[in-house]
């Protein structure tokens with residue numbers, strides 16, 4: 133097998149389904165019961181109900197069976213990435229590792245590429261990010277994503293290997309821009325969901341998306357991102373999708389906050405921890421990120437939606 137996907141959640145399963153149209157793919161599930169069930173039923177009932185797994189997709193709970201591949205995709209939540217790398221360091225240490233997660237690590241302020249570099253210095257890291265819902269990819273709907281890799285030659289190889297008929301990859305060497313855009317847009321999606329949930333209207337959402345994009349640019353460019361990456365699929369593209377679709381879990385959390393409803397804590401919502409990480413980093417770097425700060429306070433219930441809106445509107449007037 134040339135490609136394996138580690139993590140049989142929604143995104144890992146969807147990517148494995150798409151990649152199986154290019155040839156055999158391994159999908160590693162850490163949970164043996166889930167792996168057995170998927171082998172028998174050929175469906176991932178929990179995460180992608182109703183989508184039949186293709187014959188060229190092999191499911192395993194044995195990591196050693198999966199790490200034989202030349203390319204390994206890591207489709208686990210951002211806050212779990214370091215654990216997965218460290219727990220499996222012997223098997224993963226010199227591999228090509230394509231992170232598929234979108235977030236900033238809470239305790240370190242690092243993105244996925246830096247976490248891979250710190251945990252496994254001999255690995256070759258890359259990032260797959262951009263606007264796509266697992267359900268869309270799994271159904272074979274047309275999708276375009278960004279493959280970010282500092283090593284331009286490896287980036288070209290990965291672009292070729294991971295593009296499928298319906299999943300078109302663009303490449304960049306700007307891993308910082310791709311990481312930051314993909315992580316920070318989740319924060320803005322929570323804010324937009326909250327505004328819509330509270331009935332504050334589409335105009336308020338457009339304001340948040342635009343000023344949120346300004347925040348993303350400020351932080352990302354201070355970290356070394358290139359503006360054209362932020363304007364591309366991994367930045368503007370994903371911001372647009374996630375802030376405007378009910379399918380987004382970040383947006384759904386925002387909706388629940390805005391409506392005063394509870395939200396299932398077991399659902400993967402990257403923007404919650406990422407908002408805290410980004411707010412702390414912004415403080416440290418003296419970058420103005422009022423929406424990020426507000427989302428942190430909303431998620432931790434230190435602020436009501438009415439007070440959040442009032443605070444943002446009352447900020448000193450400035451040039452755009």
Ligand SMILES: NC(=O)C1=CN([C@@H]2O[C@H](COP(=O)(O)OP(=O)(O)OC[C@H]3O[C@@H](n4cnc5c(N)ncnc54)[C@H](O)[C@@H]3O)[C@@H](O)[C@H]2O)C=CC1
Pocket residue numbers: 139140141142143144162179207208209210212215216232233234235264265266267399400402
């Ligand atoms: N679901 C989607 O539409 C998309 C998700 N993503 C990103 O993909 C990443 C994963 O998200 P989903 O697959 O949707 O989440 P999910 O909650 O459906 O799946 C997460 C998977 O990670 C596994 N996992 C968690 N901790 C682990 C550990 N310590 N060791 C091994 N495996 C572990 C879980 O068992 C689960 O299979 C996130 O960063 C998300 O932002 C990106 C684009 C689209």
Ligand SMILES: O=C(CO)COP(=O)(O)O
Pocket residue numbers: 234262263264265318321370373374379380381382383400401402
């Ligand atoms: O990243 C995504 C879309 O590109 C998925 O969004 P959610 O994690 O909010 O569901």
